[in-house]
Amino acid sequence: MIIVAVPNTDRTRDLTPDKFNQSGGSAAFLHFLQDELLPQIEKQYRTLPYRVLAGHSLGGLFAIESFLKESKFNSYLAIDPALWWDNGALVKASDSVLKKARPFPASLYITQANNPFNEGVEADAKGKAIQAFVAGLKTYKPEGLLYKHVFFSQEDHFSVTLPGFYQGLSFVFEGYKFPLNTLKNKTASDIRSHYTLLSRQLGTEILPPGKLLNQVGLFVLNNEKIVEKAIQILKLNQEYYPDTYITYHSLGEAYKRKGDKKSAVYNYKKSLELNEHNENAKKSLIELQSPPAAGLRR
DSSP states (O other), rough: OOOOOOOSSSSHHHOOOSSSOOOOOOOHHHIIIIIIIIIHHHHHHHOOOEEEEETHHHHHHHHHHHHTOOOOOOEEEEEEEOHHHHHHHHHHHHHHTSSSSOOOOOOEEEEOOOOSSOOOOHHHHHHHHHHHHHHHHHHOTTTEEEEEEEEEEOOTTTTTHHHHHHHHHHTTTTTTOOOGGGGGGOHHHHHHHHHHHHHHHHSOOOOOOHHHHHHHHHHHHTSSHHHHHHHHHHHHHHOOOOOOOOHHHHHHHHHHTOOHHHHHHHHHHHHHHTTTHHHHHHHHHEEEEEEEOGGGOO
């Protein structure tokens, strides 16, 4: 993940709207983010077409306004958003936006902190404004929107940022971490389906980490002793990463364990084509291709 932190020259000007859907400070700032900054980042770095906009307090207000304007971001983290701003003008304006019968293909995570001087989820103007906005989401249920609202009763406006961002990212990328604890009953086909669904959810292709998949396959091979299942997992990894020498080497190990000499030799040779310094593959090939000792001939 690439994290881009943008300092404000005038925070209040940049993060608050003059009037919803009209030009104001936040409109200019959003234009800068999505029409100037994002193209520059995508030009300089290897990026996937998936973007998360996160903000705290007035930044959370800005995140929700950007969500309502259907900006070029895919997910939004609004950490204790200042929806009370301008007597809740954004909340009032959101009603007419949310009730329109059009899809909102995005994820929205709203964190609300407690106020130690006036406790409760609906306390003070901030609490009432957040609850009113969440009520609108529940009422209109925008198509395609995944959203969650969490009240942190033990956190205040300043301490909520760390757990809010962490849990918000966990919500947005739910399913990104493959559930290893269920692997005993999973197959290579289940792993493929898991990442196919995740890619569909995020709107971009997400592959399982190759190193993780390789380690899982070798664990099944060496610790669980389930050779055929290990082969299927390692073949899947080879399918995802066909230009990586380790995928062929590991598959060679699995076929060697199975006793399939021909397949083992093929994969070790492919591994060496991609990495001529793979000494372990050289040793395995010598072992597999050497004629049996005289005393062992039949």
